[in-house]
Each structure stands twice: as C-alpha cells, then as structure tokens.
Amino acid sequence: MPATFPTLPGAAWPVTKRPITATRVEAHPSGREVRSPLYPAALYEFTLPIEGLTPDGSFPGLGSASLQALLGLYVQCRGTWGAFLFTDPTDSAVTGQALGAGDGVTTAFPFARTLGGLTETVGWVTAVSRVTVAGVAQASGWSLTAPNTLAFSTPPATGAVVAADFTYAFLCRFMDDGVDFEHLMQGLWQVKSLRFRSTTP
Numbered sequence: 001m002p003a004t005f006p007t008l009p010g011a012a013w014p015v016t017k018r019p020i021t022a023t024r025v026e027a028h029p030s031g032r033e034v035r036s037p038l039y040p041a042a043l044y045e046f047t048l049p050i051e052g053l054t055p056d057g058s059f060p061g062l063g064s065a066s067l068q069a070l071l072g073l074y075v076q077c078r079g080t081w082g083a084f085l086f087t088d089p090t091d092s093a094v095t096g097q098a099l100g101a102g103d104g105v106t107t108a109f110p111f112a113r114t115l116g117g118l119t120e121t122v123g124w125v126t127a128v129s130r131v132t133v134a135g136v137a138q139a140s141g142w143s144l145t146a147p148n149t150l151a152f153s154t155p156p157a158t159g160a161v162v163a164a165d166f167t168y169a170f171l172c173r174f175m176d177d178g179v180d181f182e183h184l185m186q187g188l189w190q191v192k193s194l195r196f197r198s199t200t201p
Helices: 066-077
Strands: 016-020 023-027 033-037 043-053 084-086 093-101 108-110 112-115 118-121 124-133 142-145 149-152 161-174 182-185 188-198
Touching: 043 066, 043 161, 066 161, 066 188, 093 108, 093 112, 124 142
Parallel strands: none
Antiparallel strands: 016 043, 023 033, 043 188, 084 161, 093 161, 108 149, 112 118, 124 161, 142 149, 161 188, 182 188
16 A cells, blocks of 8 residues: 555645646648647646645644654655655545446456546545445445456446446655755744655556
C-alpha cells in the first residue's frame, strides 16, 4: 500500500489540476494528418501552494506536526522516485457508478468514474461501501483487488449491470527532485509550489 498524502490545513489557493495527454502527429505531403493518442488515459498534474506548516503546534490551525508529515512523505518517496496516494477533495467519490454489464463469464470489473461524456478507470480505490448487480445490493460474493478491480466469485449474469459506491485516490509521484521548505518565522514554514503528477498503477 503506497503512503498517503497528508491532510494539510495550511494548503492555500489557487490549486491547479492539469490534465496531461500526448498525441503522435504524422503529416502527409497532401496536408492531411494522422493523429494517434499515446496515453490510454489522461494523467493529472497538481500544483499546491502550502502557505503554512508547523513542526510543533505553534499555530494550532495548521496541525501539530504538518511540517514533519509533508517533509517525511517527500523524503520517503525520495523525490520523484516513489509513489503516494493523493485524495482530491473535488474528485474522490462516486455513488451508483456503472462499471459494466455481466456476460456470464467475466468476474473482474475495473473501477471507473464518469466525467461528462467520459468514463475512465480510477487510480486507486480506497474503500467500497456498496456493490449492486442488476440493481440488487450484494452483501458478499465480491472483493476489492488492489489497486482498482472489483472481483466476483461468481460471474454476473449476462446483461446484469454492475455498479458501486466507492472512494478513490490518485496514485502520484512528485515532479521535482528538490523542494524548497521555507522557514518564515519561529514555528511557521511554507512551500510556495508543490508539484506532483498522477501515474498508472
């Protein structure tokens, strides 16, 4: 299980969330183009300003050891090497999300969430509170396989819609091998810009 990004009361605004894609473009002498997407799904780049961190609770609103929590995570990940789970408070839970329809054979269904007209697999499911098959709640007969698969012991019947209520996080890596932790005054630190990007599990 990857480490978890800490809750930081000193995180400030604006927070940037940037979808990242890649496309190969091949141009023809006629002027026509052939375009091929390189990523199976978008990656997400986050930028957070952290205006307040405290090592000792000098500022109660910032927690008791928020500096150690963030600094410890960064060092544990060794900068850009290790991965961690980041929960985006605006994009971390779904209710009644359809995951697919049974065919009488398939027992594994990837967890996904819908954004507008797009449905994409989520990075890491953190909890599942309800599973339904054809609208009927399933108290047993299923399990969560990390990082993001719903597995049934018996395949759902053909045409039966599989849905779930669950929470999820983004599996991320820091984008920089160095981050400036600034000591502003006794008991108060900040990080002007913390950058990290989601990755495929």
